[in-house]
Every structure is written in structure tokens, then in C-alpha cells.
Amino acid sequence: MRTFCDKSLSLHKYEKRFSMMKKLLLLAALAALTVSCTKDKKILILYYSQTSNTKAVAEALQSRLGADIEEIIPVVPYDSDFGATIERGRKELEMGFLPDLQPLKSDLKAYDIIFLGYPVWFGTYANPIATVLDMPGMHGKTIVPFCTFGSGGLDSSSKAIAEKLPENPVMPGYGIRAARLSSVGPELDRFLVEYGYIKGSFEKLPDFSEFRPVTEEEAAIFDAAVGSYPMIHAKAAEVASRDIEDGVEYKFIARDLPRENGGPAPDHDIQVNVLAKEGCAPEFTQVIR
Ligand SMILES: Cc1cc2nc3c(=O)[nH]c(=O)nc-3n(C[C@H](O)[C@H](O)[C@H](O)COP(=O)(O)O)c2cc1C
Missing domain, CATH: 3.10.450 (Nuclear Transport Factor 2; Chain: A,)
Known part of the structure; x- marks a missing residue:
């Protein structure tokens, strides 16, 4: 036998389901909007990688986005010895020196969105990226930072890019520890769908509790x-x-x-x-x- 309480419960359930449906429709509309916003945009994956960690992420991105890809190559490569690179990198930073790069094959002007990849050096983007950010072709491009690091630096390097190019939209980026590279695939799948760069569905995670x-x-x-x-x-x-x-x-x-x-x-x-x-x-x- 149905009781009043049952009825109110089912009404409550109906309302909940209706509001859930509304939410889902809204999310679907938003997702469609973001996808259609990036669908017709031309994307370049441009990256620097000294020891191939960032290269692995760049290639994983390329296989998912099907976008053009180019590696940034310094004219004088950084030494494979860690200590020597630390020393040279620090000196260049202190002097504000922009390392010369081999000319890019890509015409930056032809792209709308640049996925810009780098290892984190000294808490920010690696030195060759400073040279790239100075290129006139970067002006006005939407930038999606991606990086690899020993412990962290996605936030600080993304902020540094936004400060260097205040006119450019700098989107939320993706970063991963070098020690966790095996998780790149599933994390990128989620990242690219969540921000509308590829189609797909993802489960929205709950909010964090209070501290x-x-x-x-x-x-x-x-x-x-x-x-x-x-x-x-x-x-x-x-x-x-x-x-x-x-x-x-x-x-x-x-x-x-x-x-x-x-x-x-x-x-x-x-x-x-x-x-x-x-x-x-x-x-x-x-x-x-
Ligand atoms: C000169 C130099 C500075 C670095 N500074 C940092 C740092 O500040 N924070 C960090 O988490 N990792 C730092 N690392 C570690 C690199 O970010 C990490 O090994 C990265 O995955 C290397 O990427 P790659 O293989 O694409 O060159 C530094 C490495 C080098 C060579």
C-alpha cells in the first residue's frame, strides 16, 4: 500500500531526476559548445624536450588530437649531463639570455591553438620556451601549456606564460611527474574530453572536502x-x-x-x-x- 510518505518520496525522486536531467542536458550543451568551439580550430603541438619525457606526452597528445607537431631544437643542445644543464640553465636565467633555436618549420600564424610543451626548469618553463614566447608568431594565439616535472611546476609555469604574453588566452594545462609517465594515456583522455578538445564522455569528480x-x-x-x-x-x-x-x-x-x-x-x-x-x-x- 502506498503511503503519503512514499508518494512524497517518489515526487522528490521525480524532481531530483528532472533536475539531474536538466543538469545533464546543460552539461551536454556546454560540452557541445566547447567541442564546436575547438573543432574548426587549427592546432599545433610545439614542444621542447631534453630527455624525452615531454616528447612522450607530446606524441600521446598528437595521437589523440591528430594535430601538427613540431619539436623545438636549440642550436646548441643542452648537455646530457644533469649538473651541466643545471649550471648552463641557471646562468642563462640570471642573464636573461634567450637560447638560439633552429628555425621552426611550422608557420605559427597558421594556427589558432598552440599546445606548448616543456620540462619544468627552476620552477618554470625550460629556457628554450622563453625564446619561443618572444616570437612574433605567438602573438594572440591560444596557448595550452603541457609539461613534465620531477615534483611540480604546472601552475607556476602557466602563470609565467600568462605574465609574459598578457594578450594571449592561456588555458588550463596538463602536467605530469616524470615518475608517473605510465599514467599519461588515461589522464590525457580525460583532460582532452573535459576541456572539449576531443569528443567523449567523462565522469565529473566530486568536489574536495574542506581542509x-x-x-x-x-x-x-x-x-x-x-x-x-x-x-x-x-x-x-x-x-x-x-x-x-x-x-x-x-x-x-x-x-x-x-x-x-x-x-x-x-x-x-x-x-x-x-x-x-x-x-x-x-x-x-x-x-x-
Ligand atoms: C635544468 C633543470 C632544472 C629542473 N628544474 C626542475 C624544477 O624546478 N622542478 C621540477 O619538478 N623538476 C625540475 N627538473 C626536472 C625536469 O622537469 C624533469 O626531469 C622533466 O621530466 C624532464 O623533461 P624532458 O625529458 O622532456 O626534458 C629540472 C631538470 C633540469 C635539467
Whole structure:
């Protein structure tokens, strides 16, 4: 027998379903709009890669977008020795030196959107990108940054691009740790659909919770995620989290600890994003400084 409560419940269900349908229709319309916005645009994937990590992402992008692709090649290549590249890179940065590049084969003027790829160097885009940003052909282009890094730098490098080219639309970018390159495929699939560069569907993730003090268990997850990475020497203080399909995603706010070898600890907190998937060891996905 139906009760009043049942009826109100089913009415409530109907309303919920109707509002869900409205939401879905709106999302579909938005998605269609974004896709149609980029469908007729000409895309170039332009990237610099010293040790092939960014090249792997550029090629994964190319296979999905079917766009033109070109590698940026410095006239004097950077040394394959890490220490030598650090030394040369730092000197160039201090002097504001723009490394000479081999002429590009692509006519930048012919493109609407440039997926601009680079390794993060010294917290920002690698030096050869500074030369590219100075090219007149970049003027007014929509830029989608993508990068690889040891610990992070997507946000800081994207901001630096936007500051350098204030007239250019700089879209949300994609970045991945060199140690997580095996996740590029599924992450790019989602990124490209979410921002309307290719067609497809994706599940919208829930919002993160509010930040709260970490529990002991969460502090242990943080330590396990960053433990083997020598550049992070920090203690988790606060955390926000959300459930994902196969685990939990965390944003930790961590306090830098003084280094064992002396030297001052940075005086600001860092944010460390961590993925804890069922059956896998927790891993950090990026550090935002
Ligand atoms: C000169 C230099 C500076 C670097 N600076 C950073 C940095 O500030 N932050 C970071 O997370 N990784 C840094 N890295 C690591 C690179 O971003 C990382 O290894 C990247 O995946 C290399 O990409 P590639 O193989 O395309 O050259 C640096 C590497 C070099 C050679």
C-alpha cells in the first residue's frame, strides 16, 4: 500500500531526476559548445624536450588530437649531463639570455591553438620556451601549456606564460611527474574530453572536502607518498580529500622541515597532491609551491 510518505518520496525522486536531467542536458550543451568551439580550430603541438619525457606526452597528445607537431631544437643542445644543464640553465636565467633555436618549420600564424610543451626548469618553463614566447608568431594565439616535472611546476609555469604574453588566452594545462609517465594515456583522455578538445564522455569528480587537520592515518599516507623523494622534506598539517572511482585523492598542506644538512627551510607551506588507489602504494602527483 502506498503511503503519503512514499508518494512524497517518489515526487522528490521525480524532481531530483528532472533536475539531474536538466543538469545533464546543460552539461551536454556546454560540452557541445566547447567541442564546436575547438573543432574548426587549427592546432599545433610545439614542444621542447631534453630527455624525452615531454616528447612522450607530446606524441600521446598528437595521437589523440591528430594535430601538427613540431619539436623545438636549440642550436646548441643542452648537455646530457644533469649538473651541466643545471649550471648552463641557471646562468642563462640570471642573464636573461634567450637560447638560439633552429628555425621552426611550422608557420605559427597558421594556427589558432598552440599546445606548448616543456620540462619544468627552476620552477618554470625550460629556457628554450622563453625564446619561443618572444616570437612574433605567438602573438594572440591560444596557448595550452603541457609539461613534465620531477615534483611540480604546472601552475607556476602557466602563470609565467600568462605574465609574459598578457594578450594571449592561456588555458588550463596538463602536467605530469616524470615518475608517473605510465599514467599519461588515461589522464590525457580525460583532460582532452573535459576541456572539449576531443569528443567523449567523462565522469565529473566530486568536489574536495574542506581542509581539516590530518589524522595519523592521513599523515602516514602523506609520508608514504613523498618518502622516497629527496626534494620534499615536509610534514603534513592539513588535508582536503575526495573519493574517486578506485581510491581517494588528497590535497595536503605541508610545512617544510629544516634540512638535515643545515640551510634554511622555505618559509611557506607547500601543497602536495596525492593519489591513494586501492591496492597501490600512495603516490604524489604534484607539488604546488
Ligand atoms: C635544468 C633543470 C632544472 C629542473 N628544474 C626542475 C624544477 O624546478 N622542478 C621540477 O619538478 N623538476 C625540475 N627538473 C626536472 C625536469 O622537469 C624533469 O626531469 C622533466 O621530466 C624532464 O623533461 P624532458 O625529458 O622532456 O626534458 C629540472 C631538470 C633540469 C635539467
